[in-house]
Amino acid sequence: MVKKLAGMTTASENACLDELLAMDPAVKAQWDELRTMTGSKDMQAFAESLDVESAWDELQTIVAPARPSRVITLRRLSAAAAIILLLGGTTYFLLTKQQPLRKVVAVNPPANLPVVNGIRLQTEDGNVLALDGENAAKTATVNGIQLSNDNETLRFEGNGSAATKWNTLIVPAKLDYKVVLADGSQVWLNANSQLRFPFAFSGDYREVFVEGEAYFSIVPNASRPFIVNIGESKVEVLGTEFNLNNYGQKTITTSLVKGAIAVNNKTERVVLSPGREAVYNESGRVKVQPFDEGYATSWMSGVYTFHNTPLSVMVDVVPRMFDVKVIFDNPEVAAIRFTGAMNKHEELSYFLHNLDLAADVKSYYKDGVLHLK
DSSP: OHHHHTTOOOHHHHHHHHHHHHHOHHHHHHHHHHHHHHTSHHHHHHHHHSOHHHHHHHHHHHSOOOOGGGHHHHHTTOSSSEEEEEETTEEEEEEOEETTEEEEOOOOOOOOOOOOOSOEEEETTSOEEEOSSTTOOSEEEETTEEEEEETTEEEEEOOOTTTTSEEEEEEOTTOOEEEEOTTSOEEEEOSSEEEEEESSOOTTOEEEEEESEEEEEOOOOTTSOEEEEETTEEEEESSOEEEEEOTTSSOEEEEEEESOEEEEOSSOEEEEOTTEEEEEOTTSOEEEEEOOHHHHHGGGGTEEEEEEEEGGGHHHHHHHHHSOOEEESSHHHHTOEEEEEEETTSOHHHHHHHHHHHHOOOEEEETTEEEEO
8 A cells, every 4th residue: 555655556556456355344444544644734744844855865774776777776765855764663655745846656566678779870881780570680791891780789790991980770769778889899779879880999098979878888908998079078988887978969978887997078088986976067067976876776676766856857858768749837836856766668647647646747648748747
């Protein structure tokens, strides 16, 4: 019952609980009592008195840090928006309020494998190779390079005069894809992202260009540093793992998971250590700060996580994950803050159902556009 109040139940769990409530008067009475209790003035006053950040920090000491594939479980317990507390042996779900903004939790269950659509490789001479869907090529030869497209991963081998020409890997909305580069380095691309790379590196550097978001695992080679160009920044790598994000073009975030990298822009050069990220904004300054690896890399599991984040981010996130435009009919709804997860491998309607249950945010479609009110 607590999971249902928190918007964390699956469709099958909802069906089972609804059937049980209809058949068992005792269970129905407990459900009514729980809903009345969590909506009481005393309980609301208690919720408003909570220190959300302290509760979250305390929870972090209890639950071990999660890898990206486990981040939903940890975040479902977040005290930032929907708080599940043990009080006097009874579990309560509290929807906290922080004027003038509301906070809620919206989560989704673990994912199934996605059905890819629209991923393609475009060579410098204009050839386009489909990498998913009915016309996807499992193997192909491009300018003497043997390509293999298997398990949502592009690999290639060979050499030739065209090997050092630039190719562009394009990943559209809703999808993600991986490529293994000539040196064995691996790049995971998030939705609405592009990677420009050669089939073979030449010169003193290994260099690529990225737009959108990508996770890099770079093979060490001290004699040939790896350079990633993103917006107006360059990331210098010897051998490491890191995440890059420049969605919206306004900021560039470089989050270092392992190793060491240097982030360069027009005016500064910052060397990062693991667990730190550099955020380059429109002002031209770089801010270095700690980051949560689970949040930064959860997209690799098909999940986008939010921590005390306004719903207004859905204007950017939902089109990227579901290829659906979002409009807020009410600006106050856009200001609602929440902590939770959105899973692109589940139907968007499931996330919207949880959002409605947790925060009374209604949704409807008009001319293919999702409206929230």
